[in-house]
């Protein structure tokens with residue numbers, strides 16, 4: 001579905017929503033980086049960094065030949081640099097394929113990474129949706145080490161998580177590995193604080209989807225009239241996950257023209273305007289749910305590493321059944 005159709009579908013649905021990926025243009029990517037650094041309630045970043053720093057040698061599989069490093073939703077590539085450094089130490093040269101929908105940001109990060117590593121790293125950036133990145137892998141020879149870091153994976157609907165794991169498992173051989181960081185936190189207050197973010201920094205990131213709609217399609221929705229609300233929903237069922245709902249609650253009844261999309265929407269007073277597709281975003285998992293998710297996607301959870309606070313599991317999946 002193209003961007004305009006996806007936006008129209010969300011704005012015409014009940015309840016109305018904007019997809020999570022739409023918040024990530026260049027401004028959104030800059031806000032995302034600011035949140036990581038300044039939202040002191042966002043435990044995920046600190047936990048993930050500590051797991052990678054303490055275990056990177058073990059996380060990277062021992063491979064006979066240099067793998068292609070594929071980075072799904074690469075963002076600023078900060079965490080992937082640990083993988084690049086360790087792989088270069090062992091293999092001398094590798095190919096790096098960062099995949100990201102935030103095209104301008106991807107291009108400037110790729111330039112920076114290229115300057116740092118020079119000819120030791122061949123960078124083949126893939127601007128666009130995750131599906132475009134996965135498509136590029138089919139038929140590509142060689143071993144692939146695929147990373148999906150920073151919570152991007154768990155921001156998709158469960159259906160998209162399973163669908164994309166299946167697509168990935170189809171392009172992975174037995175030597176390939178998929179490394180995904182997943183949130184295993186189960187503390188409602190900590191989770192809601194990370195999202196509602198009493199420091200106020202994250203609001204700019206969430207509201208960027210609406211501000212981007214205003215910039216790109218000529219609407220004038222005033223984000224100050226949408227009060228942000230986040231709620232953690234716990235779910236133990238093995239083929240589902242816990243998740244967070246995130247919306248702006250409209251403080252007034254108002255009609256909004258969106259000329260670039262050729263539609264008009266009505267927001268009622270107290271109506272919830274969701275900032276994600278599907279039931280929620282930022283899924284939270286038990287280890288059992290992670291194993292089940294992998295199996296639904298045709299993958300086996302080989303190993304996982306956690307931090308001392310048990311917030312994050314960095315998970316290694318393969319297509320092998322008995323490793």
Ligand SMILES: C[S@@+](CC[C@H](N)C(=O)[O-])C[C@H]1O[C@@H](n2cnc3c(N)ncnc32)[C@H](O)[C@@H]1O
Nearest residue numbers: 021024073074075100101102129130149150152
């Ligand atoms: C939460 S950030 C994580 C960034 C980085 N991997 C990190 O660890 O900090 C998610 C990243 O995925 C990208 N992204 C979100 N939805 C996407 C999609 N549907 N296709 C491709 N990239 C997407 C965003 O632009 C953003 O850079």
